[in-house]
Amino acid sequence: MKERLKQAPPKIPDEAKLSWKKGHGDHPLDRYLKEGRIPHIWCPGCGIGIAFTAFIKALEKAEFDQDKTVVVSGIGCSGRAAGYLNLDTYHTTHGRAIPFATGLKLAKPELKTVVFSGDGDLFAIGGNHIIHAARRNVDMTVICINNFNYGMTGGQGGPTTPVEARTTTTPYGCAEHPFNLIYLAKAAGAAYVARWTALHTHELRDSIVEAMSKTGFSFVEVITPCPTGYARRNRLGTGLEIMRFYKENSYITDILEPEDTALLFKGKIAVGKFVDIEKPTFMEMYREYIVQQAENSG
Amino acid sequence: MKSNTVITGTHFITGDDACAEGGIAAGCTFFAGYPITPATEVAERMSKRLPQVGGVYVQMEDELASMAAVIGASSAGARAMTSTSGPGFSLMMENIGLAVMLEVPCVIVNIMRGGPSTGLPTLVGQQDVMQARWGSHGDYEIIALSPSSPQESFELTVDAFNLADIYRVPVIILSDEIIGHMTEKVTISETEKIKIVHRKNPACGPENFVPFFPDEDGVPPMALAGDGYHVHATGLTHDEHGYPVITADAQERLVQRLVNKIRKNEEKIVRTEEYYLDDAEVIIISYGCSARTSLDVVETAHGKGMKVGFLRLITIWPFPETKIRGLASRKNVKAFVVAEINHGQVVYEVERCAAGEAETVLAGFMGGRIFEPDELYKVVQEIAN
Ligand SMILES: Cc1ncc(C[n+]2csc(CCOP(=O)(O)OP(=O)(O)O)c2C)c(N)n1
Numbered sequence: 289m290k291e292r293l294k295q296a297p298p299k300i301p302d303e304a305k306l307s308w309k310k311g312h313g314d315h316p317l318d319r320y321l322k323e324g325r326i327p328h329i330w331c332p333g334c335g336i337g338i339a340f341t342a343f344i345k346a347l348e349k350a351e352f353d354q355d356k357t358v359v360v361s362g363i364g365c366s367g368r369a370a371g372y373l374n375l376d377t378y379h380t381t382h383g384r385a386i387p388f389a390t391g392l393k394l395a396k397p398e399l400k401t402v403v404f405s406g407d408g409d410l411f412a413i414g415g416n417h418i419i420h421a422a423r424r425n426v427d428m429t430v431i432c433i434n435n436f437n438y439g440m441t442g443g444q445g446g447p448t449t450p451v452e453a454r455t456t457t458t459p460y461g462c463a464e465h466p467f468n469l470i471y472l473a474k475a476a477g478a479a480y481v482a483r484w485t486a487l488h489t490h491e492l493r494d495s496i497v498e499a500m501s502k503t504g505f506s507f508v509e510v511i512t513p514c515p516t517g518y519a520r521r522n523r524l525g526t527g528l529e530i531m532r533f534y535k536e537n538s539y540i541t542d543i544l545e546p547e548d549t550a551l552l553f554k555g556k557i558a559v560g561k562f563v564d565i566e567k568p569t570f571m572e573m574y575r576e577y578i579v580q581q582a583e584n585s586g
Numbered sequence: 587m588k589s590n591t592v593i594t595g596t597h598f599i600t601g602d603d604a605c606a607e608g609g610i611a612a613g614c615t616f617f618a619g620y621p622i623t624p625a626t627e628v629a630e631r632m633s634k635r636l637p638q639v640g641g642v643y644v645q646m647e648d649e650l651a652s653m654a655a656v657i658g659a660s661s662a663g664a665r666a667m668t669s670t671s672g673p674g675f676s677l678m679m680e681n682i683g684l685a686v687m688l689e690v691p692c693v694i695v696n697i698m699r700g701g702p703s704t705g706l707p708t709l710v711g712q713q714d715v716m717q718a719r720w721g722s723h724g725d726y727e728i729i730a731l732s733p734s735s736p737q738e739s740f741e742l743t744v745d746a747f748n749l750a751d752i753y754r755v756p757v758i759i760l761s762d763e764i765i766g767h768m769t770e771k772v773t774i775s776e777t778e779k780i781k782i783v784h785r786k787n788p789a790c791g792p793e794n795f796v797p798f799f800p801d802e803d804g805v806p807p808m809a810l811a812g813d814g815y816h817v818h819a820t821g822l823t824h825d826e827h828g829y830p831v832i833t834a835d836a837q838e839r840l841v842q843r844l845v846n847k848i849r850k851n852e853e854k855i856v857r858t859e860e861y862y863l864d865d866a867e868v869i870i871i872s873y874g875c876s877a878r879t880s881l882d883v884v885e886t887a888h889g890k891g892m893k894v895g896f897l898r899l900i901t902i903w904p905f906p907e908t909k910i911r912g913l914a915s916r917k918n919v920k921a922f923v924v925a926e927i928n929h930g931q932v933v934y935e936v937e938r939c940a941a942g943e944a945e946t947v948l949a950g951f952m953g954g955r956i957f958e959p960d961e962l963y964k965v966v967q968e969i970a971n
Pocket residue numbers: 363364365366367382405406407408409410433435437438439440441446
């Protein structure tokens with residue numbers, strides 16, 4: 289064993305390098321991808337890659353500093369995003385991306401901190417953390433891939449699965465009320481809340497720029513197709529057909545109250561920006577109030 | 587950073603407060619925790635001290651989050667810690683495993699109380715010793731230190747930060763309700779005299795840096811978030827680049843190293859304290875608050891001319907295996923008596939190391955109180971005869 293560890297570190301396999309170079313070598317967004325990590329694990333027609341691309345296009349458009357932007361993911365198909373990015377990235381435990389990111393941000397406030405993860409990760413097992421990070425107004429951006437199910441584990445029902453929808457664990461149709469993530473994020477105290485679908489690539493990119501530029505807790509929900517899990521069991525068709533569905537059934541609004549944006553099974557999808565307010569962040573309050581008091585009393 | 591960082595001087599404080607001051611003296615600048623008896627005072631003191639020294643205190647929503655935040659903060663370069671007791675320690679297990687896998691230094695203070703479950707919130711126990719070692723799933727090694735006084739709570743917390751950084755591993759302070767709530771004299775030396783050892787930084791630029799490729803000691807240098815190294819860290823089994831590799835080979839390579847970087851350095855890490863071992867026929871082994879009563883018993887027995895010695899474990903994990911094997915193989919040593927407040931935890935490790943060369947007996951006490959010297963003396967007397 290010791291001998292083996294003395295050997296030079298394994299190089300990135302040539303095949304991997306080759307496929308990266310061949311397929312993507314000259315792409316302008318290449319500098320945002322970690323060398324040798326493509327191809328990714330996502331299924332054909334999956335929407336995560338679209339949201340991922342919107343994110344790196346946001347990095348490009350706003351010229352966010354790659355050395356100072358960190359991405360934290362939980363566990364799930366969406367959570368694999370962290371591993372492909374040419375930034376400091378952390379693939380943590382199921383549900384804990386937000387508290388991990390909280391530690392990163394509070395310890396090094398100059399970091400632009402982004403959490404990229406799935407609906408189950410962020411709102412089931414991690415549900416407690418997202419509401420508290422929003423309440424504290426920790427300066428971070430959460431990008432939530434909402435595919436209405438647990439993709440990675442094979443398509444089980446979760447906190448966003450609409451009533452009636454079939455999944456591997458709701459074989460008779462889901463009979464629990466889902467969260468409306470927009471309403472929840474607002475109620476918990478988020479400073480910025482938006483929702484887009486995988487069809488709205490430009491709006492999504494711009495929204496991510498806006499969210500990342502916002503000082504405070506910002507939340508962007510991305511409705512994405514999961515052809516392998518959710519769509520197949522509900523006969524929603526291929527990735528392309530789901531995109532057509534988004535085209536016909538989504539509408540951009542800036543007048544709806546967050547509580548009126550709930551998503552029903554095969555229903556209309558309200559997209560747009562729903563919250564954009566100013567309020568002091570955790571660190572601003574900490575510095576301006578707590579540290580001041582400590583100095584005065586100390 | 588402000589000048590009142592280290593409160594040099596002599597103080598009359600509790601073990602809990604001493605852990606907090608140990609953290610401050612070690613340069614801890616981040617604490618995330620959740621209140622729980624009998625560890626709350628650590629968090630309370632940190633909430634007061636950290637804003638004075640340029641650090642951040644945050645009370646998280648639970649211990650799952652506390653542990654995750656501590657790892658995040660340490661990944662960004664802060665010396666980070668948390669404190670808890672049994673029920674919270676159970677919740678921290680998930681992300682202690684993550685810290686092991688990501689090799690992120692951090693310090694967890696566990697002021698042990700009686701369990702299982704909510705158990706005895708205000709009363710002593712030493713029942714989390716095995717949990718500290720095995721509580722998170724999978725195979726790993728970890729470091730745990732057990733203070734027997736407030737002074738030692740201070741000193742070991744400083745050491746804990748150094749060991750965490752040197753080995754890139756979570757270090758647990760296994761204190762207990764009695765030590766945590768006991769008030770004694772604690773002397774804190776001048777800042778310059780407090781030994782601080784930091785984690786290794788990358789020796790090269792990002793182009794040539796392989797984030798999980800170890801040095802000779804089995805420990806890779808650590809690049810911090812925001813330093814331009816673009817490191818990927820994952821809880822999945824990974825190769826030296828940090829990229830997930832889900833194969834038996836990668837598992838062997840990684841987990842062997844995680845285990846060996848502690849095991850192979852056992853002799854550097856382990857610290858014990860010994861009394862009257864030279865001609866001892868019976869050796870009491872104990873730690874934490876139990877060690878205080880044990881010492882009293884040893885002195886009494888010694889006074890009566892009995893050949894009773896005492897080994898106090900300061901390091902509990904990695905287990906002082908070499909030390910105890912050595913003692914067991916001595917001709918004069920007939921038996922070990924392990925005094926602890928549980929139904930038997932350290933005793934099994936001692937038995938394993940004694941390997942039949944010396945008898946191993948548990949003096950186990952059920953928790954909720956510290957045992958009387960007489961209770962242990964009786965056990966020792968019986969064995970000695
Ligand atoms: C503590 C824990 N419980 C369960 C799992 C198994 N698990 C892995 S991913 C996942 C669900 C992910 O769903 P979501 O966050 O919606 O991501 P998606 O795969 O849909 O993108 C689950 C339950 C786990 N990894 N850890």
